[in-house]
Amino acid sequence: TQLLEQSPQFLSIQEGENLTVYCNSSSVFSSLQWYRQEPGEGPVLLVTVVTGGEVKKLKRLTFQFGDARKDSSLHITAAQPGDTGLYLCAVTSGTYKYIFGTGTRLKVLA
Amino acid sequence: GAGVSQSPSNKVTEKGKDVELRCDPISGHTALYWYRQSLGQGLEFLIYFQGNSAPDKSGLPSDRFSAERTGGSVSTLTIQRTQQEDSAVYLCASSLEWNQPQHFGDGTRLSIL
Numbered sequence: 001t002q003l004l005e006q007s008p009q010f011l012s013i014q015e016g017e018n019l020t021v022y023c024n025s026s027s028v029f030s031s032l033q034w035y036r037q038e039p040g041e042g043p044v045l046l047v048t049v050v051t052g053g054e055v056k057k058l059k060r061l062t063f064q065f066g067d068a069r070k071d072s073s074l075h076i077t078a079a080q081p082g083d084t085g086l087y088l089c090a091v092t093s094g095t096y097k098y099i100f101g102t103g104t105r106l107k108v109l110a
Numbered sequence: 111g112a113g114v115s116q117s118p119s120n121k122v123t124e125k126g127k128d129v130e131l132r133c134d135p136i137s138g139h140t141a142l143y144w145y146r147q148s149l150g151q152g153l154e155f156l157i158y159f160q161g162n163s164a165p166d167k168s169g170l171p172s173d174r175f176s177a178e179r180t181g182g183s184v185s186t187l188t189i190q191r192t193q194q195e196d197s198a199v200y201l202c203a204s205s206l207e208w209n210q211p212q213h214f215g216d217g218t219r220l221s222i223l
Contacts, residue, residue, distance in 0.1 A: 031209075033211075040216065041216050042114070042201050042215050042217055043201075043214050045211045045212065048211070088152055088153065090153075096158045096160075097155050097158070098143065098145075098153075098155045100152040100153040100155070101152055102151070102152050103152045
């Protein structure tokens with residue numbers, strides 16, 4: 001069974017700090033998605049990465065897909081309280097299934 | 111609204127009762143997904159519908175769980191003889207097609223007493 005491990009599990013930082021969260025697996029994926037989920041709501045898609053080594057930027061968020069397409073990272077520059085939430089990575093698995101990572105719960109303190 | 115709608119938003123029921131959860135996807139989305147999220151955890155994939163068909167039902171946790179979709183639109187997830195371990199948030203998502211960006215509803219929070 002494929003497993004997506006995310007680290008760290010929890011992260012509490014001050015506003016203005018930078019941070020990186022990771023999504024790792026031993027399997028190769030054709031693409032990988034990152035979502036953010038706020039309490040009481042469903043996840044919202046942030047980005048999809050497809051090509052090994054690909055880097056995508058979304059304002060202060062930078063996403064990278066590993067060269068071997070087994071891992072990905074999300075870097076946030078100058079974190080703000082609005083970045084607080086549960087960050088999830090996700091991939092398709094086999095035929096018509098999705099696997100979500102274990103999640104990184106981020107809290108940005110004002 | 112134009113988003114994915116789930117009902118009820120909260121459901122409290124006694125152990126052993128049956129429950130039915132409803133999902134109204136975005137109009138025109140042929141793909142529909144159900145997930146389960148236990149407190150503070152990641153999402154557990156349950157089932158995917160392409161139109162009214164589910165190609166693979168092996169993600170359903172047990173034979174107490176069933177799902178259907180009619181008219182290529184509304185879907186229901188039914189849990190029979192509920193157990194306390196069924197307590198979770200059940201999330202529904204839809205997308206234009208398989209592996210396209212998913213749009214999630216806000217979920218149904220199910221509590222089994």
